[in-house]
Amino acid sequence: MNNEKQLTRRDVVVIAGSLGAMDALRQIMTGLPEDFPASVLIVLHSSSTGPSTVLDILQRYTRLGVRYATDGEKPEPGVIYLAVPDRHLELAPPGVMKLTDGPKIRYARPSADRLFETAATTFGSRVVSIILSGGDGHGADGARAIARAGGLTFVQDPFEAQAPSMPMYALEHDDPALCLKAEELGTALLEAVRGNKDTKRDY
Numbered sequence: 001m002n003n004e005k006q007l008t009r010r011d012v013v014v015i016a017g018s019l020g021a022m023d024a025l026r027q028i029m030t031g032l033p034e035d036f037p038a039s040v041l042i043v044l045h046s047s048s049t050g051p052s053t054v055l056d057i058l059q060r061y062t063r064l065g066v067r068y069a070t071d072g073e074k075p076e077p078g079v080i081y082l083a084v085p086d087r088h089l090e091l092a093p094p095g096v097m098k099l100t101d102g103p104k105i106r107y108a109r110p111s112a113d114r115l116f117e118t119a120a121t122t123f124g125s126r127v128v129s130i131i132l133s134g135g136d137g138h139g140a141d142g143a144r145a146i147a148r149a150g151g152l153t154f155v156q157d158p159f160e161a162q163a164p165s166m167p168m169y170a171l172e173h174d175d176p177a178l179c180l181k182a183e184e185l186g187t188a189l190l191e192a193v194r195g196n197k198d199t200k201r202d203y
Helices: 021-030 050-061 112-126 140-148 165-173 182-195
Strands: 012-017 039-044 065-068 079-082 088-092 096-100 127-131 152-156 178-180
Touching (some): 012 021, 012 140, 021 050, 021 182, 039 088, 050 065, 088 112, 112 127, 127 140, 127 182, 140 152, 140 165, 152 182, 178 182
Parallel strands (some): 065 079, 127 152
Antiparallel strands (some): 088 096
16 A cells, blocks of 8 residues: 655646735745746736836846746746736636736736636646735735635745735735745745645744
C-alpha cells in the first residue's frame, strides 16, 4: 500500500491589490525562478495608465514573461498576465482567459472578486490566491470561493501594507492559509506550487 501523501497540483496563481501593492508585487516576483510552474494573473485597481506602469516595473524585477491578458488565450506556466483597463479578467472553461465588460463589482472593473471566483469555478483546488495592500474589501469574496473549491488563499500582513483594508477585510471574512509579509510571500508561493503548501500559520 502506498502511504505517500498525494500532492495537489497548484498551477494557477491569482493576485489582487491596489494602493501599495506594487512594492509587494516586486518583492514576490523577484524571487520566482524562470521555470516557475504556474501562470500568474494579476488585477490591480488603478488608473487607465496603471497596467502599463506595472508591466514596465515587473519586467525589471522578474525572470518570468510579463504581458497583458488576451481574450481567449490559455495562460501558460511561467508567465504573468495583467488585467487590462476597464475589462474584467476572467477564467472560463476549458481554461482560457476572457475579457468582459460586465457591470462593475464594488465600483471596480477589472474586479479582483470576478477573477478569483471564475478561477475557483474553472480550476478549483489548483488555484492559489494572494490579496495585497489596497482599499475596501476587494478579493475577500473571491478568496472564500477559492478556499471552498480546495485552493489556497494567502494574504499580505496588513500591518505592513500601505493600505491595510483589503488584507484586513480578507482576514476578517475568510480563513486564509497564510498571512505573511510581502518578502515571505514569494517563498510560500513557490512552495505551494511545487509541493502542496497547506500549513496554516498564526496571525
